[in-house]
Amino acid sequence: MPHKGVPRVGGPGTTAGAALLGLALAAATLSGCESGGTGRTTSPKPVSVRLPPRHAGFDYQIGGSYPPPSGVRIVSRDRSDSPAPGLYNICYVNAFQAQPQERSSWAADLLLRDSRGRVVVDEDWDEALLDLRTPAKRERVARRVGGWTDGCADKGFDAVEPDNYDSYTRSHGLLTAADATAFMRLLSRHAHARHLAVAQKNTAELAGQRGRTGLDFAVAEECGQYDECEVYAKAFDDRVVDIEYTAGGLRKALARWGARLSIVRRDVKVSRPGSAGYVREAG
Numbered sequence: 001m002p003h004k005g006v007p008r009v010g011g012p013g014t015t016a017g018a019a020l021l022g023l024a025l026a027a028a029t030l031s032g033c034e035s036g037g038t039g040r041t042t043s044p045k046p047v048s049v050r051l052p053p054r055h056a057g058f059d060y061q062i063g064g065s066y067p068p069p070s071g072v073r074i075v076s077r078d079r080s081d082s083p084a085p086g087l088y089n090i091c092y093v094n095a096f097q098a099q100p101q102e103r104s105s106w107a108a109d110l111l112l113r114d115s116r117g118r119v120v121v122d123e124d125w126d127e128a129l130l131d132l133r134t135p136a137k138r139e140r141v142a143r144r145v146g147g148w149t150d151g152c153a154d155k156g157f158d159a160v161e162p163d164n165y166d167s168y169t170r171s172h173g174l175l176t177a178a179d180a181t182a183f184m185r186l187l188s189r190h191a192h193a194r195h196l197a198v199a200q201k202n203t204a205e206l207a208g209q210r211g212r213t214g215l216d217f218a219v220a221e222e223c224g225q226y227d228e229c230e231v232y233a234k235a236f237d238d239r240v241v242d243i244e245y246t247a248g249g250l251r252k253a254l255a256r257w258g259a260r261l262s263i264v265r266r267d268v269k270v271s272r273p274g275s276a277g278y279v280r281e282a283g
Contacts, residue, residue: 049197050158052088052217052239057282058262060243062092063270069280074241074262076161076219079148083156090199090219090241091152095145095162095187096180097127106130110141112174122170129167132179142186149191159197161219162187166203181209188214200236204228207235221245224253229261247281254283 056073065081075083076090083089098106112120112129120129132138145162152160165184168175180203188198197216200207207218217239223229224244232240241262244250250265257263267279 049192049195049216050088051197052090052159052241052262054238054262055260056088056262058241058264059280060241060264060266060270061272064272066272069282071282076241079152083158088159089157090159090161091149091155091157091196092161092163093145093148093152094127094164095148096132096164096167096183097122097125097129100126103128106144107140110137112171114172114174120171120174122164122167127164129171129175132168132175132183135182138179138183138186142183142190145187146190149187149196150194153191153194153196157196159199159216160187160191161199161201163201165201165206177206181206181213184213184215199241200232204231207231210235217241219243222249224251224257224263225249227252229253229257233257233261250281250283258283 052074057069057071058074059068059072059076061068061075061077061081065077065084068075068084068087072087074088074090076092077083078092098111103111106128110131112131112133114120121127122129130141132141149160162184165180168177168180191198192214198214199217199219200210200213200215201219202221204220204223206213216236218232218236218241220228220232220240220242222244223232223240223242225246225248229240229242232242238260242253242257242264244253244263244265245268247265250263253261253263263283265279265281267277269275269277271278273280
C-alpha cells in the first residue's frame, strides 16, 4: 500500500543499516526458527513460475481496475478484481495485517496484542497487525492467506504481492524481522506450488533474504524518492516495479533507473481515471 508518512526503516540513507540488519537476521535464523529445531534452514524448492518482464510499462491498479493505458505490460490489481487479458498480472493481497472490514473474521488470538491485551494497530490505515510470533500462529495465518492466493491463481494471475512485509517495524518491538521472513517463506512456498511468482513488497532492509524467503521480484513504493532502487535492482536482477507518488520521486527514479526498471507515478489513493485525484505518469 502507499507509504503513509510514518517513519520508514528503509528511508533515506539506510542502505548500510539494511546490510547490517541483514547480517544480524542471517545469524539469527541459524537457530532454525522454521526448521523444527534442527538448526538447519533450506531455501524453498524451485518451481516453474512466470517472472515479470524487465523495464516494461506498468500500472498500479490496487484501488480499482480499469482498462490499462497503452504500452502497459504489467498491472497489479487487488485480489477481488480479475486479471487484465494479455498482460502480466500481479495479485495484491494484504497478508500481514487485517483490513478493518475483515478484522472481526480473524481469530482473536491471531491479532497481535500488547502486554495489556490491546490489539496493535497500524493507525494510518486502521489495520490490526497479525500475530506471527510462533510457528503455529504463522501456519494458521498462512492457511487463510493461502486461500486468497489460491483465488488469485484460479483467476489466472501470474504473481502475488503480499503487502505489509514491513509490519514488524510498526509492532512496537513485538514482531521481528525473523518472524516476517519465516512467514514470507510459508507464503512463497504456497504461491509457488500454485505456479505464482511472489513479489517482495517494499522492506528494502530484507532484500538480502531473497534466497531464504523464495521471493522472485520486487514491488517497491517510492524507491526513487528514498534512494532504495539500487537495493532492489541488485537483489532482484532489475526485476523491479516501482510506484512513485510525487513528481520529484518520479524524476529521481527515471533519471537513474528509467532504462532498467518498470516505473510509474500514481496518486496516493491509487484511484481510477475520472476520480478527482487521479494521477498516472510514466517515463
